[in-house]
Amino acid sequence: MNFFEKVYEVVRRVPKGRVATYGQIAALAGFPRSARAVGMALRAFPEGTDVPWQRVISSKGYISIENFEHPAEEQASLLIAEGVRAVRQQGVFRVNLQKYLWNPNKK
DNA sequence: AAGGTGACTAACA
C-alpha cells in the first residue's frame, strides 16, 4: 500500500460536515511530518472518486488552492453544501477550525 | 542520480 492509498483511506474517514488539516491527514496516514506530500496526493486525486478531498484544508483554516483544476471556489461551495461555513476573506476562503475540525478520537 | 518544487507546518525572531 503506497502513500497515496493511505491518504485516500484517511480522507475517506473524515465525516461529512467536518474538515481536517493536511498535517492531521499525514499523521493519521503514518507520515507525521509529510503535510506537503499530502497536498501533492490531493492534487492528483482523479475525478469521480468517493474521496471527499474538499474536507482537507490548511492548519490555519484557509483553503490553500490557488489556480488548480479544482479552484478554491469549488472547494468552498462543496463545503458549504455539506454545512461547513466557508467564507471569503481577503481573497481566500476561511473555515472556523474550532468549530469544524474533525477529532478522529471523538465520535 | 541529484537537486528543485510544493493543496504544509511548527518553531523562532
Add this chain to the structure above:
DNA sequence: ATGTTAGCCACCT
C-alpha cells in the same frame, strides 16, 4: 502579531 526558517517526503525534471 506578522515574517522567516528549516524540516518533511513524494514528484518531476
